[in-house]
Amino acid sequence: MSQKAKICLVGATAVGKSSLVGRYVTSIFSESYRTTIGVKIETRLVTRRGRDVELVIWDLSGEDEFQNVQTRYLRGASGYFLVIDGTRRDTLNVAGMLESRVRAAVGALPFVVLLNKVDLVAEWQMTSADVEAMQARGWAVLEASAKTGAGVTEAFDRLTDQILGARQWL
Amino acid sequence: MNELPPTLGSVVVALGGVVIERLADGRFAARSRPPPWLPELRRAGLDEDAPFALEDVFPFLSVFLPEAEEAWRRGPPARADSDFWTETDRRGNDIHLEATALRLEDKPLLVVMRNERLFHGNQKTLQRARELRITHDALMREIEQKDVLVHAIVHDLAAPLHSMMGVLSLLSEQRLTAPASEWIELGLQAATRQRELISEILDVFTAESDVSSSRALHGAALDEVLTEVISERAPVARSRDVRLELGAPVPPCRVIAERTRLFRVLTNLVDNALRYSPPGGVVQVSVVPQGTSIVVRVEDQGPGVAPEALPRLFEKLARGPDGAGTGLGLFFCRITVESWGGGIGYERREEGGARFWIHLNRSDGHGEAPLAR
Numbered sequence: 001m002s003q004k005a006k007i008c009l010v011g012a013t014a015v016g017k018s019s020l021v022g023r024y025v026t027s028i029f030s031e032s033y034r035t036t037i038g039v040k041i042e043t044r045l046v047t048r049r050g051r052d053v054e055l056v057i058w059d060l061s062g063e064d065e066f067q068n069v070q071t072r073y074l075r076g077a078s079g080y081f082l083v084i085d086g087t088r089r090d091t092l093n094v095a096g097m098l099e100s101r102v103r104a105a106v107g108a109l110p111f112v113v114l115l116n117k118v119d120l121v122a123e124w125q126m127t128s129a130d131v132e133a134m135q136a137r138g139w140a141v142l143e144a145s146a147k148t149g150a151g152v153t154e155a156f157d158r159l160t161d162q163i164l165g166a167r168q169w170l
Numbered sequence: 171m172n173e174l175p176p177t178l179g180s181v182v183v184a185l186g187g188v189v190i191e192r193l194a195d196g197r198f199a200a201r202s203r204p205p206p207w208l209p210e211l212r213r214a215g216l217d218e219d220a221p222f223a224l225e226d227v228f229p230f231l232s233v234f235l236p237e238a239e240e241a242w243r244r245g246p247p248a249r250a251d252s253d254f255w256t257e258t259d260r261r262g263n264d265i266h267l268e269a270t271a272l273r274l275e276d277k278p279l280l281v282v283m284r285n286e287r288l289f290h291g292n293q294k295t296l297q298r299a300r301e302l303r304i305t306h307d308a309l310m311r312e313i314e315q316k317d318v319l320v321h322a323i324v325h326d327l328a329a330p331l332h333s334m335m336g337v338l339s340l341l342s343e344q345r346l347t348a349p350a351s352e353w354i355e356l357g358l359q360a361a362t363r364q365r366e367l368i369s370e371i372l373d374v375f376t377a378e379s380d381v382s383s384s385r386a387l388h389g390a391a392l393d394e395v396l397t398e399v400i401s402e403r404a405p406v407a408r409s410r411d412v413r414l415e416l417g418a419p420v421p422p423c424r425v426i427a428e429r430t431r432l433f434r435v436l437t438n439l440v441d442n443a444l445r446y447s448p449p450g451g452v453v454q455v456s457v458v459p460q461g462t463s464i465v466v467r468v469e470d471q472g473p474g475v476a477p478e479a480l481p482r483l484f485e486k487l488a489r490g491p492d493g494a495g496t497g498l499g500l501f502f503c504r505i506t507v508e509s510w511g512g513g514i515g516y517e518r519r520e521e522g523g524a525r526f527w528i529h530l531n532r533s534d535g536h537g538e539a540p541l542a543r
Contacts, residue, residue, distance in 0.1 A: 006229070013300050026262070035297040037289065038254035040264075041229055056229055066299055070253070075233050076225075088307070 002045060002052035005163050007156075008074050010102065011083035012094035013062030016116040019146035020083065021059045024156050029147050036061045039073055048160045055160065063094050071105035078163040079110035081155070086115045086143070087123040092130060099139075110162035112140045114155050119145040179203065187283035192242070197221035198280070207284055210259035228282065230255040231269055238271030242278035254289050266290075321375045328368045335361045373434050374486075374502045377509065389533030390429040392457070392464060393420040399436045400455065403444065411449040414440065417456030425464055425530035426510045432530075435506055438499045439468040439526050446472030446524065463512070463529045471523040475516060483516055503528070 009017040018036050022028050025042045040059040045052060058077070063069045074080060082099055085091045095113065102109070113134055115126060134141050142158060144151035179202040182189050189202040199221050225232040234252045241250040252269040259265055266289035270281045338361060342354045400416050407414035425432075436455075443453040451471040458465045475483060484504040486497070504514050512530045519525050 014304055033297070033301065035293060035300050036256075037293050037296060038256070039230055040256040040258075042258060062300075064300065064303065066296060066303075072236075073233050090307070 002054045004054045004056055005078040005160065006056045006058060006076055007159060007163070008058040008060055008077050008080040009083055010060050010069050010074075010080060010098050011062060012085065012088070012091040013064040013066075015062065015083045015085040015088070015091050016146045017062065017081075017083050018059050020081075020114065020116060020144065020152055020155075021057055023146045023149055023152045025057070027149070029149070031147075044156075046156070046160060048157065049164055051164065053160060053164070055156070063098060069098055069101070071101050074102055074106045074109070077106065077109060078166070079112075079159050081159060082111055082113045082139075084113060084115050084126070086117050086126045087120050089125040089130075092126070110159065110166050112142055112155060112159045112162070115141065115143045116146060118143040118150060119148050182281060182283075185283060186285075187281055190280050190282065192238075192278040192280070193221055195221070198224050198227075201277075201279065205284065207259065207265050210261065210263075211257055211265065228267075228269075230257075230267075231280065231282075234269060234271070238269075238278075238280060241271045242273050245273050248272070254285075254292070256289075317375060317378070321372065324368055324371050324375075328365065328372075331361060331364055331368070335365070370438075370498050370502065373431070374498045374505075377431065377502055377506045389424040390427040390432050392423050392425045392427075392432070392466070392530065395429060395432050395436060396420055396455065396457070396466070399433060399440055403437065403440050406441070407444055407453065410444055410447065412444055412447045413452045414444065415452065415454055417454055420457045423457075423464060423532065424534040426512070426533045427507075427530055428510075431506050435503045435528065436466065436468075438503050439528070442499065442526070443468050443470035443472070443524065446470055448472065460529065462532050464532060465527050465529045467525055467527045469519060469523060469525045474518045474522065474524045480516070484514060 009021065011017055013035070014033060018034065018040065019029055021040070021042055022030070025044050036059055038061055042057045042059065044055050044057065046055060047053070058073060060069055060073055061067050080102065082095045084095045099111070102111075115131075118124075131141050140158065140162070142151055142155045144155050146152060179189065182202050183205060186205050186207070187202075188200060188205055188208060190198045191201045192198055199219065224235070231238075231252070234250075237250040237252075241248045249270055249272040252271075254266055254268050257265050257267065265284060266286055267282055267284055268288075269283070272279055272281070335358065338354055338358045342351065342358065346354070396416065397420075400414060404414055440453065440455065447453055447470045453471075454467075454469045456467045456469075458467065484500050486501045500514075507514050507528050507530070510530060512528060514526070514528045517525050517527075
């Protein structure tokens with residue numbers, strides 16, 4: 001009998017949240033951009049630390065001028081990803097704002113900052129100072145590419161481990 | 171199964187939905203036959219008439235419950251509609267769902283509907299808007315990067331130019347034939363003009379990227395800057411046989427501006443006036459107080475601005491009819507003055523000629539200073 005853990009992905013629009021979930025759940029990546037409306041829910045069964053865990057993954061619509069992230073959707077979550085597009089520095093500011101809103105709405109939850117699109121080296125806008133500033137706040141920061149798959153499974157494993165450590169379950 | 175009246179239940183099923191009722195113990199039970207898409211979601215079935223936990227069948231609705239509870243508490247005609255949510259069936263197809271909470275025949279119900287058409291319509295609209303925003307942002311970043319590149323190139327062009335001007339100046343001091351002296355003088359004039367153009371381009375770049383400079387808050391002495399401008403441009407006026415004059419002495423007054431840029435703005439306006447003035451003409455600079463502002467006017471006796479050029483007069487790359495200049499001078503003046511909270515304008519003089527004006531806010535606290543008129 002597996003235990004369930006709800007995890008959410010939040011971030012600015014088009015940072016690659018759905019692509020990360022698609023890569024993790026189905027190993028598929030599509031170049032075409034399909035915006036998410038509301039929430040898309042996927043599941044994946046994993047085994048970590050000798051336990052079977054059913055990850056119920058909530059991929060939330062991105063934050064922008066057209067839609068706000070509904071922080072109430074994080075109720076009951078065991079942890080979340082704060083996704084940033086490494087080629088768009090403004091998404092770093094959105095992530096910072098979302099972290100505050102999530103904390104105010106549902107309290108402190110385990111989370112991992114995921115710098116996506118690490119394959120786009122030539123367009124990369126994040127600096128080591130940006131990463132160090134986040135780490136100085138105690139945030140776990142990982143790099144990943146939904147396109148190549150690099151770092152994606154590691155990121156989900158890392159968050160799952162954090163959740164297992166925190167013992168918050170559905 | 172404790173179903174809804176047959177007709178109502180059939181309607182919901184025909185529309186691709188399912189009705190579930192919240193029971194007294196907080197669990198839920200189906201009140202209509204499950205639609206075809208529901209068993210495909212790999213969740214607990216609803217056809218067993220057995221109560222179920224909402225999150226086991228529709229995890230999304232667990233976050234919608236507080237809104238649903240409120241609608242049930244208020245009773246008809248209150249209702250609550252959820253956002254769309256998407257689940258994936260066992261074949262990998264996306265199922266787009268939405269729910270409505272309402273109380274019917276005193277039963278707290280949730281109607282869960284599959285609505286692909288509405289979802290895709292909404293998605294198409296939102297996607298288009300987001301794509302346009304992303305494209306716009308990407309273009310802005312590209313423009314910024316190109317601006318930086320252009321700035322670097324223009325800046326680098328200035329260094330060899332200074333060397334060339336130095337060499338030409340040294341040559342002009344040698345004993346040369348009359349034609350050679352004339353050629354060197356022409357070379358120096360061209361190089362000087364080139365330096366002014368480079369300076370203009372760099373001014374615009376600086377103004378665009380640093381419009382919120384706090385240095386402007388300290389203010390600048392308008393009277394001193396104006397005197398410097400008149401004094402510096404007097405030789406140019408003489409060389410064109412134009413009289414450059416200050417309408418009346420300007421008493422000490424400070425305006426919200428950054429001194430170096432204010433000098434450039436006023437020099438730009440005076441240079442334009444000198445360029446278009448006929449030989450023997452007059453370019454007059456005057457200062458007029460207006461409440462907490464000060465208006466500086468630069469008037470000439472030239473042909474004025476052609477009506478067709480007026481709409482783009484202060485825009486980037488708007489050139490005069492003779493094609494002279496970079497088309498950046500008045501644009502630089504506008505964005506610079508506007509960044510100080512001031513303004514710029516043009517009007518045709520009744521007696522002929524052009525009148526450009528800028529208004530600047532006073533920073534010395536004087537509302538109606540006794541400026542000479």
